[in-house]
Amino acid sequence: MIGPMRALGVFAAGILFAMALSRTGFTSWDEVHGMFSFSDLRLTLTFGVSVTILAIAFFIAKKKGARLPTREIHKGSILGGVLFGLGWALSGACPSIALVQLGEAQFGALWTFAGIFAGNWAYSVAQDRWLKWPRVSCDD
Amino acid sequence: MEYLNFVVGGAALAAVVLSHWFLAGRLPAMSGRYSTLIDRLRGKKRTDDDFDLSPEELLEAMKELTMEEFGQDAMDAMDAEGAPDASSGGAVAATATLTAPEAPSLGLIYMGGMVAGGFLSALMVGAVTPTMTLNGVRFHELFGSGMTSVIPLVVGGFFVGIGTRMAGGCTTGHGLCGMGALQLGSLVTTMSFFGVGIATALLLGVVL
Amino acid sequence: MSDAKICPHTLSCQMYELFQLQGALNVWKMNYCRGDYGRCARYKMSEVGGSPPVNLMPNGKLLNRQGG
Numbered sequence: 001m002i003g004p005m006r007a008l009g010v011f012a013a014g015i016l017f018a019m020a021l022s023r024t025g026f027t028s029w030d031e032v033h034g035m036f037s038f039s040d041l042r043l044t045l046t047f048g049v050s051v052t053i054l055a056i057a058f059f060i061a062k063k064k065g066a067r068l069p070t071r072e073i074h075k076g077s078i079l080g081g082v083l084f085g086l087g088w089a090l091s092g093a094c095p096s097i098a099l100v101q102l103g104e105a106q107f108g109a110l111w112t113f114a115g116i117f118a119g120n121w122a123y124s125v126a127q128d129r130w131l132k133w134p135r136v137s138c139d140d
Numbered sequence: 141m142e143y144l145n146f147v148v149g150g151a152a153l154a155a156v157v158l159s160h161w162f163l164a165g166r167l168p169a170m171s172g173r174y175s176t177l178i179d180r181l182r183g184k185k186r187t188d189d190d191f192d193l194s195p196e197e198l199l200e201a202m203k204e205l206t207m208e209e210f211g212q213d214a215m216d217a218m219d220a221e222g223a224p225d226a227s228s229g230g231a232v233a234a235t236a237t238l239t240a241p242e243a244p245s246l247g248l249i250y251m252g253g254m255v256a257g258g259f260l261s262a263l264m265v266g267a268v269t270p271t272m273t274l275n276g277v278r279f280h281e282l283f284g285s286g287m288t289s290v291i292p293l294v295v296g297g298f299f300v301g302i303g304t305r306m307a308g309g310c311t312t313g314h315g316l317c318g319m320g321a322l323q324l325g326s327l328v329t330t331m332s333f334f335g336v337g338i339a340t341a342l343l344l345g346v347v348l
Numbered sequence: 349m350s351d352a353k354i355c356p357h358t359l360s361c362q363m364y365e366l367f368q369l370q371g372a373l374n375v376w377k378m379n380y381c382r383g384d385y386g387r388c389a390r391y392k393m394s395e396v397g398g399s400p401p402v403n404l405m406p407n408g409k410l411l412n413r414q415g416g
Contacts, residue, residue: 007249009163014253015260017168017312020156022261024149029276031143036341042146047315049150050157054320057158069167070360071309071318071325080307081314081332083299088333089340091296092274094310095170098297099251101274103258108273111290115297116304120174123305124182188401193413199369201411206373209407215372 018100027100029092036089091115142265157316164250166242169313171304173247180244282348303333355385362402363390380406 024046025031034040035047058068088094091112093101098116101109144152160168193201206215262268269275273289283289304310307329309318314333318326358364364381367373380388388406393399403411 006165007246010246010250011253011256013160013163013168014250015257016156016159018254018257019261019264020149020152022258023144023265024153025143027258028143029274029279033276033278033341033344036337037345038338042143042149045146046144046149046153049146050153050316051319053151053154054157054316055322057154058320058322068321069317069323071314071321071323071329072356072360073325073328074308076306076308077325077329078332080303080305081329082303082336084303084307084310084329085333085336086340087296087299087301087303088311089296089337089344090292091294091300092276092279093293093297094300094312095174095304096168096254096310096312099170099254100258100261103255103260104262104275105259105268105270106274107271108290108293111293112297112300115294115299116174116301117178117297119298119301119303120171120305121178121182121301122298123302124175124178186399186401187410188403191401191403191412193403193411197413198366198411201413202366202369202373205405205407205409205411206375208409209405210375210379214375218373218375218378219371 017096018103021097021100022104027093027097027104027106032088032092087115087119153316157312157320164246167313167317169309169317171308171310171313173242173244173250174301175305176242176244176247282344307333353385355381355388355391357391357394361390363405376406 021027025043031040031043035043058066062068084094091098093109093112093116095116098109098112102113143149157168160166203215259268273280273285274293280289283292300310307314309326309329311333314326314329319330355361355364358381361381364377367377367381377383380391385391389408390400390404390406393404401410405411
């Protein structure tokens with residue numbers, strides 16, 4: 001059973017994450033487009049800085065015995081990335097961003113959300129019926 | 141609209157990822173949560189849904205199964221030998237458990253937090269500008285201001301849904317966490333989506 | 349032993365990590381992970397696109413409070 005403290009912690013984590021995405025501009029279609037079309041390097045640099053800081057933090061954590069997620073290359077790595085990139089450039093959103101946009105009252109995100117839902121569902125069915133590709137997930 | 145500069149913004153994102161690790165006990169990731177929910181809706185149950193053994197119970201259970209499979213003699217022999225990877229045993233032993241996949245309800249709670257956070261952020265800058273599509277000058281320049289602008293959202297969303305599930309992660313999972321942990325799979329996926337994202341954006345500018 | 353093929357999932361397998369808990373548990377590693385890993389129930393499931401339950405042992409049995 002999920003304890004109230006854990007639920008609160010998870011909810012708070014969601015709020016913080018959303019605020020960071022929102023204040024950095026990842027929830028703005030224009031800003032994301034600017035990143036992908038090189039007309040504005042701010043988001044790219046933001047991304048770069050955060051990855052660098054995380055790499056350092058993870059390195060230290062690993063030294064202290066923490067277990068980090070592993071992501072080996074697998075059959076879906078490239079094609080999945082390709083489709084995701086196409087979708088992101090069109091919709092301006094990834095699964096996290098669509099939710100934050102909703103909170104910001106950008107209700108077009110409901111459409112994006114519907115699309116993501118349908119796409120994920122379609123792949124789930126396809127995976128069961130045809131593709132016997134490895135089932136990977138973000139959860140570690 | 142003033143956004144955070146890249147240094148502060150980058151630090152904020154990193155801080156948030158790390159705080160998630162602390163508050164939720166794992167690194168943030170979104171597409172996996174969608175997948176869990178959808179599999180639930182499709183009626184697929186996992187056998188390990190309620191798996192919840194303490195480290196002591198776990199060790200006991202493992203020893204029993206080991207005994208069943210290999211017998212006491214084999215176990216004693218291994219113990220005496222001090223097996224190959226015994227050196228890292230110490231750090232692992234104290235905290236080892238098997239973490240079952242996250243319960244779908246937690247995923248929903250997290251999603252709720254994300255929506256709430258979006259609202260709070262808009263309130264914070266005093267710019268709550270509701271729109272039935274998206275806020276963005278360039279967005280509307282390219283896709284129009286009416287229902288036509290919904291098309292890239294649904295179509296794009298569809299590809300995002302397939303792609304993130306196929307790749308096993310999204311911007312956060314692969315881009316931030318995977319790259320931060322220097323994982324090859326994440327590097328490949330991130331380069332793929334970035335490359336195609338760039339190509340698509342440039343193409344949009346040309347075609348529309 | 350040193351040139352035996354090793355299962356490609358050892359880095360991400362939770363079960364593999366658990367085998368460090370006690371010397372005696374390495375008997376699993378010797379017989380599966382660092383040996384004939386093709387027999388491992390977890391490996392077999394992953395290879396056909398399945399996601400092994402967290403408590404699935406290489407021999408196909410499931411860990412739980414009563415042992416298996």
